Amino acid sequence: xxxxxxxxxxxxxxxxxxxxxxxxxxxxxxxxxxxxxxxxxxxxxxxxxxxxxxxxxxxxxxxxxxxxxxxxxxxxxxxxxxxxxxxxxxxxxxxxxxxxxxxxxxxxxxxxxxxxxxxxxxxxxxxxxxxxxxxxxxxxxxxxxxxxxxxxxxxxxxxxxxxxxxxxxxxxxxxxxxxxxxxxxxxxxxxxxxxxxxxxxxxxxxxxxxxxxxxxxxxxxxxxxxxxxxxxxxxxxxxxxxxxxxxxxxxxxxxxxxxxxxxxxxxxxxxxxxxxxxxxxxxxxxxxxxxxxxxxxxxxxxxxxxxxxxxxxxxxxxxxxxxxxxxxxxxxxxxxxxxxxxxxxxxxxxxxxxxxxxxxxxxxxxx
Ligand SMILES: [Mn+2]
Numbered sequence: 001x002x003x004x005x006x007x008x009x010x011x012x013x014x015x016x017x018x019x020x021x022x023x024x025x026x027x028x029x030x031x032x033x034x035x036x037x038x039x040x041x042x043x044x045x046x047x048x049x050x051x052x053x054x055x056x057x058x059x060x061x062x063x064x065x066x067x068x069x070x071x072x073x074x075x076x077x078x079x080x081x082x083x084x085x086x087x088x089x090x091x092x093x094x095x096x097x098x099x100x101x102x103x104x105x106x107x108x109x110x111x112x113x114x115x116x117x118x119x120x121x122x123x124x125x126x127x128x129x130x131x132x133x134x135x136x137x138x139x140x141x142x143x144x145x146x147x148x149x150x151x152x153x154x155x156x157x158x159x160x161x162x163x164x165x166x167x168x169x170x171x172x173x174x175x176x177x178x179x180x181x182x183x184x185x186x187x188x189x190x191x192x193x194x195x196x197x198x199x200x201x202x203x204x205x206x207x208x209x210x211x212x213x214x215x216x217x218x219x220x221x222x223x224x225x226x227x228x229x230x231x232x233x234x235x236x237x238x239x240x241x242x243x244x245x246x247x248x249x250x251x252x253x254x255x256x257x258x259x260x261x262x263x264x265x266x267x268x269x270x271x272x273x274x275x276x277x278x279x280x281x282x283x284x285x286x287x288x289x290x291x292x293x294x295x296x297x298x299x300x301x302x303x304x305x306x307x308x309x310x311x312x313x314x315x316x317x318x319x320x321x322x323x324x325x326x327x328x329x330x331x332x333x334x335x336x337x338x339x340x341x342x343x344x345x346x347x348x349x350x351x352x353x354x355x356x357x358x359x360x361x362x363x364x365x366x367x
Contacts, residue, residue: 033156061085268366
């Protein structure tokens with residue numbers, strides 16, 4: 001049985017000195033914020049460390065290619081943040097190379113078999129759900145005075161739809177930067193539309209135009225800038241680039257959301273649109289759609305056809321359906337991968353198995 005050993009994690013982090021550290025994070029906002037917090041902690045409490053950031057590459061796991069790139073840097077320590085796929089397998093690879101591992105995630109905990117000595121933390125092991133950046137912020141606060149980085153945790157929390165889970169953190173951030181919150185409302189959907197919410201939107205759009213390198217740039221920016229006010233004045237060259245691209249992608253996202261309103265097909269509780277864009281905007285689009293009142297109870301599916309597969313982003317805001325398990329069950333024996341959270345998940349299914357997958361999925365949702 002896995003258990004959270006926070007003390008062990010604290011000791012692990014405090015003992016990193018004169019080491020080469022690879023921080024590997026999910027290629028989304030919560031991942032970039034988690035990595036930035038982790039690196040800021042290591043810079044504050046560590047001495048003479050060399051720290052690298054790697055982002056996952058389209059899948060929430062360490063792909064063979066990414067593993068090769070990490071190992072070629074010969075790190076002493078690897079810290080993973082905010083992704084769950086095959087974590088224990090990756091840990092065994094690192095362990096075999098004599099690399100020490102700390103793995104922090106907040107997704108559903110699979111039946112992991114970690115090597116001895118690998119430290120794994122997940123709020124779900126304590127029966128709690130919250131974004132990874134909020135969880136990492138708490139961990140950092142146990143180690144040092146870390147409050148100046150609260151805004152980064154708040155950005156990741158809002159982007160991961162976790163405001164209700166971490167009301168305390170968001171309210172503190174509101175008190176610190178009152179002028180950036182036009183509405184003092186804890187409703188996550190309203191938080192997106194505040195000036196503060198724009199920071200996360202800009203950070204979150206980076207992987208859409210530059211995939212994992214975009215996520216790595218987002219982390220870099222969060223290390224260069226010390227407050228949301230400095231971020232939003234766009235004086236930093238990288239932030240300016242991020243902002244200009246964000247605006248471009250936003251046009252495509254708005255178009256697709258409108259298309260969903262007009263052209264999506266309804267089948268029982270399911271509402272689906274097949275879209276196409278030069279940017280990977282599916283999950284952004286499905287998040288926006290599921291936040292609308294009229295789709296609250298629906299299972300939203302935003303799909304895109306690739307050469308050999310169909311990839312789908314799924315949302316169910318009401319929580320009536322456990323998307324993570326419905327997807328996993330529907331994929332059983334088929335060529336495809338997928339999963340995520342109860343209310344937000346994704347899958348990539350081989351074209352030859354797509355019809356079978358959809359039939360099973362509809363059966364489970366519509367009964
Ligand atoms: Mn994430």
